[in-house]
Amino acid sequence: MxxxxxxxxxxxxxxxxxxxxxxxxxxxxxxxxxxxxxxxxxxxxxxxxxxxxxxxxxxxxxxxxxxxxxxxxxxxxxxxxxxxxxxxxxxxxxxxxxxxxxxxxxxxxxxxxxxxxxxxxxQPAFVRIDENGITLPTLFSTRHVRWNEMNNVVLRNDLLTLDFRNNKLLQLEVLDDISPSQAADMNSFFSQHTS
Missing domain, CATH: 1.20.120 (Four Helix Bundle (Hemerythrin (Met), subunit A))
Structure with a gap:
């Protein structure tokens, strides 16, 4: 996770x-x-x-x-x-x-x-990504997006890009420092679940 x-x-x-x-x-x-x-x-x-x-x-x-x-x-x-x-x-x-x-x-x-x-x-907002999907913050609660709703997910240059199957694109600015090796691990995890 x-x-x-x-x-x-x-x-x-x-x-x-x-x-x-x-x-x-x-x-x-x-x-x-x-x-x-x-x-x-x-x-x-x-x-x-x-x-x-x-x-x-x-x-x-x-x-x-x-x-x-x-x-x-x-x-x-x-x-x-x-x-x-x-x-x-x-x-x-x-x-x-x-x-x-x-x-x-x-x-x-x-x-x-x-x-x-x-x-x-x-307030600080967090994205949680696990085997079941992606949990995004909303104004009052959270929104859970399953992997079958996603075309592609990529973390690059402190930007998390979510490409939905319904042709919507969401880019979120990442505030935590993520090393290139961690980003590569995350991107491989994302590609396993979106393909």
């Missing part, structure tokens, strides 16, 4: 969208500022909270490269965004604004899901 660490298959797409999602959350908070202070009796602490969260969310993508523990900082900001949206939901519902409250509730759920997905993607 072989087991090695890879870059999660969805990581690059999610990481490219991350600044956009933080910016959109920031804009949502700033739009909520308008709704919060236009009420008859505005709650100024809520207005200030929305302004702070909006500016922090917009500024976070520009500070991402300077943060050493990026995954932890991102998870904390996502939790704060979701919590603030849920709090804003309660605030607007208590002021008889059900459409805004429901929208904030749904946005809070969406940001909580995005935060969980980003947390899972930034």
């Amino acid at each position: 072989y087991k090695f660490r890879i870059l999660h298959p969805n990581a690059m797409t999610r990481l490219r969208l991350q600044p956009v999602m933080h910016g959109m959350a920031g804009l949502l908070f700033l739009f909520n500022v308008i709704g919060a202070y236009k009420l008859e009796n505005p709650n100024w602490p809520i207005v200030v909270l929305f302004v702070i969260m909006g500016l922090a969310s917009i500024a976070f993508p520009f500070m991402m490269r300077r943060i050493r523990k990026f995954g932890e900082a991102n998870s904390i900001l996502r939790m704060l965004q979701a919590f603030t949206l849920m709090s804003g939901c309660l605030y607007f519902l208590s002021h008889l604004q059900p459409i805004v409250g429901t929208t904030l509730f749904l946005a809070g759920l969406g940001l909580a899901y995005i935060g969980y997905a980003e947390y899972r993607i930034l």
